[in-house]
């Protein structure tokens with residue numbers, strides 16, 4: 001099943017609660033939350049206070065993408081604010097396995113994120129310990145960037161390894177996802193798709209979300 005995770009980074013923050021409810025009603029399966037610290041990425045977004053605000057407004061899982069240095073320092077905060085998934089960048093973790101254990105210790109599903117240039121070999125030894133791998137198909141830090149297609153072969157290669165090992169791990173794609181770019185990613189085995197501008201910047205957000213999902217469903221290789 002293809003799942004769509006709208007990124008609230010592209011939402012109107014003056015009416016964030018309504019923006020979350022709108023995509024839930026439109027058929028979103030997760031709410032994607034981009035946390036940026038101005039160090040790991042060249043932009044600042046928001047912290048766990050935003051989760052506190054939206055957690056009571058939606059029953060959807062909150063998918064928290066930490067684009068921050070020293071993620072261990074903030075995991076408890078995000079877990080207590082209601083995160084269902086917490087994903088951390090391989091590039092930001094000095095002790096990746098420990099960070100994954102820390103996330104799990106709060107009853108939250110751990111995931112790891114790879115920047116476009118980061119090889120999948122960096123996570124071979126933690127695959128048994130995680131629930132999700134998030135592939136960045138833009139350089140993290142900003143919404144509305146162009147999809148980097150050279151990531152797709154990495155997705156296919158990891159999908160094959162996951163199947164060979166008999167694991168159940170979601171493969172999520174983030175950056176420049178549209179009804180067109182979702183196709184090669186779904187063909188490569190990805191099943192969760194973050195979309196910011198392709199949903200929130202559209203007049204009819206429900207139609208945009210459903211069109212992206214339908215394109216992914218048609219292309220997904222089971």
Ligand SMILES: O=C(CO)[C@@H](O)[C@H](O)COP(=O)(O)O
Pocket residue numbers: 007009010032034065138139140141142143144145174175176177194195196197198
């Ligand atoms: O993590 C990020 C950017 O760092 C993403 O979640 C983007 O916010 C997705 O936005 P679009 O590329 O879909 O506009």
